[in-house]
Amino acid sequence: MSHLASSPRAKVFGLVFLLLFIVLDFIVSPPAMAQEPLEPPSIPDIVNGARLFDDRCANCHGVTGEGNGEMASKLEKPPRDFTNVDFRRTAVPAKMFQTITEGRLIAGMPPFGPNTASTNPIGEDERWDLVANVYDLGTPPEVIDAGQVVYEENCLSCHGELGMGDGPDAPDQENQPTDLTDLRYWSSRSNEMVFAALHDDGIPAHSYELDDDDLWNVTDYSRTFSYTSIDPEAALQPIGSATISGLVTNGSTDATVGEGTVTLRAFTTDLEEVMSETTTVQSDGHYMFELSDVAPDLIYMTSVEYDDLSYNGNPDRLSDGKTELDMPIVVFEKTTDPGVVSIEQVHMVLEFVEDRVMVSEIYIINNNDPAVYVGETGDSIDGVFELVLPTGAENVNFQRSFGSVSNFLPASELIQTDRGWADTVPLRPGEGAMNLLATYEIPLKDGVTIAHPVYYDTVNATILMPEVGITLEEGDWIDQGAQQMGAAGTFLSYARPGLEAGEALSFELDGRVNRADVATSGTALAGDSTTGLIIGAAVLLLVVVGAALMVYTWQNSTVVTSNGETEQLLQAVANLDDAYEAGGMKEVQYQQQREKLISELTGLW
Numbered sequence: 001m002s003h004l005a006s007s008p009r010a011k012v013f014g015l016v017f018l019l020l021f022i023v024l025d026f027i028v029s030p031p032a033m034a035q036e037p038l039e040p041p042s043i044p045d046i047v048n049g050a051r052l053f054d055d056r057c058a059n060c061h062g063v064t065g066e067g068n069g070e071m072a073s074k075l076e077k078p079p080r081d082f083t084n085v086d087f088r089r090t091a092v093p094a095k096m097f098q099t100i101t102e103g104r105l106i107a108g109m110p111p112f113g114p115n116t117a118s119t120n121p122i123g124e125d126e127r128w129d130l131v132a133n134v135y136d137l138g139t140p141p142e143v144i145d146a147g148q149v150v151y152e153e154n155c156l157s158c159h160g161e162l163g164m165g166d167g168p169d170a171p172d173q174e175n176q177p178t179d180l181t182d183l184r185y186w187s188s189r190s191n192e193m194v195f196a197a198l199h200d201d202g203i204p205a206h207s208y209e210l211d212d213d214d215l216w217n218v219t220d221y222s223r224t225f226s227y228t229s230i231d232p233e234a235a236l237q238p239i240g241s242a243t244i245s246g247l248v249t250n251g252s253t254d255a256t257v258g259e260g261t262v263t264l265r266a267f268t269t270d271l272e273e274v275m276s277e278t279t280t281v282q283s284d285g286h287y288m289f290e291l292s293d294v295a296p297d298l299i300y301m302t303s304v305e306y307d308d309l310s311y312n313g314n315p316d317r318l319s320d321g322k323t324e325l326d327m328p329i330v331v332f333e334k335t336t337d338p339g340v341v342s343i344e345q346v347h348m349v350l351e352f353v354e355d356r357v358m359v360s361e362i363y364i365i366n367n368n369d370p371a372v373y374v375g376e377t378g379d380s381i382d383g384v385f386e387l388v389l390p391t392g393a394e395n396v397n398f399q400r401s402f403g404s405v406s407n408f409l410p411a412s413e414l415i416q417t418d419r420g421w422a423d424t425v426p427l428r429p430g431e432g433a434m435n436l437l438a439t440y441e442i443p444l445k446d447g448v449t450i451a452h453p454v455y456y457d458t459v460n461a462t463i464l465m466p467e468v469g470i471t472l473e474e475g476d477w478i479d480q481g482a483q484q485m486g487a488a489g490t491f492l493s494y495a496r497p498g499l500e501a502g503e504a505l506s507f508e509l510d511g512r513v514n515r516a517d518v519a520t521s522g523t524a525l526a527g528d529s530t531t532g533l534i535i536g537a538a539v540l541l542l543v544v545v546g547a548a549l550m551v552y553t554w555q556n557s558t559v560v561t562s563n564g565e566t567e568q569l570l571q572a573v574a575n576l577d578d579a580y581e582a583g584g585m586k587e588v589q590y591q592q593q594r595e596k597l598i599s600e601l602t603g604l605w
Contacts (some may be wrong), residue, residue: 038094039184040128044227049133052126054296054319056112063297065137070269073595075108088138088220089195093131093187100127132227139220147221150214155222163225180225187226194219238293242323245288246313248281248304251429252333252370256285260306262329264289266298271573274298296320306331309372309426332429333371336378340369341385343458344431346505350465352513357444357470363387365427365434365456373427383415383422385434388452393440400425401435411436419455444470444509451506458499463507465492469514472507 054063060075062068065082072079080087100122103111112122122130151159160167163180170177178185198215210218244264248257259281266275275294281287281304296319303312313327347362365385367373375384389396398411398421413424427433442448463472467482467490480493499505573594580590 038097039187040131041125043181043183044128044132045125046129046132046136046228048126049129049131049136051319051322052122052130053133053137054317055322056122057130065134077107079108082134082138083140084138088135089192089216090190091134092190092193093128093135096131096134097127097187100130135223135227139223143217143220144224146214147217147219150210150218151221154210155218159222163222180222183226185226186223191216191219191223194222237296237320239291239296239318239320239323240293242291242294242318242325243288244291244300244302244318244325244327245286246302246327246329248285248287248329248331250332251330257281257304257306257331258283258285260304262287262302262304264300264302266294266300269297269299273574291318294318300325300327302327302329304329304331307334309334334374334378334426335369335371336374336376337369338373338376338456340367340371340373341427341456342366342368343454343456344460346454346458346461348461348463350463350509352444352466352468352470354513355444356441357448357450357509358441359393359439359450361438363434363436363438364432365436366431367427367429367433370429372429375422375424375426380424380426383417383424384427385423385425385436386417386419386421386455387423387436387438388420388455389438389440390442390450390452392442394442396438396440398423399437399439401437420452444513446512447508447510449506449508451504453502453504454499455501457501458505460498461496461505463494466490467492469511471510473510475507477507 053061053065058069060067060069060071060079061082062072062079067079067081069079082088099109101111101113102116103109103118105111110118112118112120112127114121156167157169158167158171158177159165159180160170165177165179167177180186195215198210198219199212246262248260248262249255250257261278262281264275264277264279265273267273275298277289279287279289287302297317299315299317301312301315303310305311309331311329311331313329316325316327318325342365343363344366345362345364347360347364349360349362351358351360363385373384374380375382377383398414399409400411401409411423414421415424421438423434423436425434442450462480463477465472472492472494474494476496477494478496480495483491483493494507577594580587
């Protein structure tokens with residue numbers, strides 16, 4: 001069974017965008033100016049903050065804020081552990097709010113405010129709700145309980161039951177105690193600042209002193225007057241009742257689909273399938289599942305079969321504050337017209353070892369029709385996307401990516417044909433519908449011509465190669481100059497105008513590898529095509545496409561809801577589990593491959 005998918009084209013270059021926005025931040029950010037102190041416009045809603053945290057933050061920071069979300073191990077820098085006592089004591093709410101708003105890209109934290117790179121920004125009130133929730137997650141209940149005892153015994157008489165400074169023993173207006181519900185007071189201060197003031201200056205109007213533990217506890221408790229606290233364990237409690245529903249529509253015709261069977265599956269964060277139910281699509285295109293007593297940390301996915309293809313909706317999660325999920329599913333008609341296919345980019349990364357050149361060709365493929373392209377015969381098993389490799393290509397290998405340029409998985413679905421090779425996976429509609437990587441080797445000797453036809457209109461072609469003494473006869477290629485990539489060495493980049501369907505992609509290499517250049521440049525690409533791939537994609541996009549265009553494309557990309565990559569990855573996990581349980585692979589190999597698959601899935605989700 002073939003499966004379809006969608007992943008916005010821009011996700012493929014997430015690593016590049018991170019680099020771009022770090023650079024652009026220095027270019028376009030206005031000079032710092034004095035600002036009014038940041039403070040919440042109203043008392044933060046801790047319940048809403050918990051819901052938002054579960055939806056937008058828990059995948060990295062963990063359900064309980066310990067920095068152990070399912071994506072944590074895949075990030076270059078570990079996410080912040082909000083339960084760390086030092087963080088709780090030194091964090092300043094206003095700075096936390098700014099971090100959520102503007103991001104901290106060097107640490108891997110994306111921005112969520114308006115007028116940023118975020119395509120799904122979080123509102124001002126809700127960002128303050130998240131700040132309050134972080135404090136709630138990071139402050140153990142026993143600390144709050146201990147602080148409440150200290151407050152009631154020593155502070156309530158002046159500060160009042162609600163912390164408003166209106167207790168029965170409060171001094172006159174001139175010396176009125178601090179209003180602990182003052183949002184500006186708390187937003188500009190860390191707990192450490194409040195503790196220091198109490199510890200060093202003493203407590204006015206009192207002759208007694210509190211020890212450090214009591215001072216810390218009462219400081220933590222006093223902050224709760226600026227928000228409403230909830231039990232952090234509540235997020236782990238079963239959800240009593242929930243509803244998952246959606247509308248099945250045809251993306252090719254915009255009509256509703258009033259028949260078929262929808263399957264609902266639930267997965268743990270470790271991708272163990274724990275539930276599967278089915279229901280019938282109603283005549284108006286709607287479907288519904290009613291659930292009870294379900295775990296809050298499950299990932300749900302719905303799918304439907306249409307015209308012998310499987311279509312998935314985008315995965316989603318339930319929580320105590322989010323008990324209704326709207327999960328629409330979009331299906332498509334089929335097309336057999338190869339003219340709907342085009343290639344947005346062909347990136348070619350060259351690596352040189354001894355007397356051989358290793359070539360990585362990355363194809364970014366578009367389907368420009370609102371229908372699924374299934375190949376010219378109408379049966380995808382006969383071949384869908386066709387490609388040709390140069391004569392003499394050896395050690396040929398194919399991989400595909402699902403949303404990340406740094407992780408490619410084997411593409412075992414490709415077959416040999418009379419004209420070359422063909423992928424048998426149907427091509428969903430949209431830009432970046434498929435990303436294929438073809439790698440091969442060619443004997444170099446004193447030079448070589450690498451040429452092969454391309455069967456689809458191609459917008460752009462680029463080449464990246466290390467500077468190791470090999471020259472490229474330019475011809476149709478435009479020299480984009482040398483790029484220094486730190487320890488990886490110097491790389492030469494080239495680009496050429498678009499190709500018409502059937503035109504040959506061709507270039508000539510001349511010379512021999514200069515071993516001295518390899519030794520002094522630090523180039524270490526040989527045998528490591530993943531490294532070459534990341535460097536290649538980053539440099540070529542920066543040089544050829546341009547930062548402004550990439551940013552615009554990313555911010556304006558459209559997500560199509562069919563998601564067959566998810567289905568393929570889930571099946572790959574299941575096959576891997578079966579192989580391991582049957583004794584077909586070692587523990588270390590199994591865990592490494594499973595972690596890679598989970599990384600791809602969590603990246604999609």
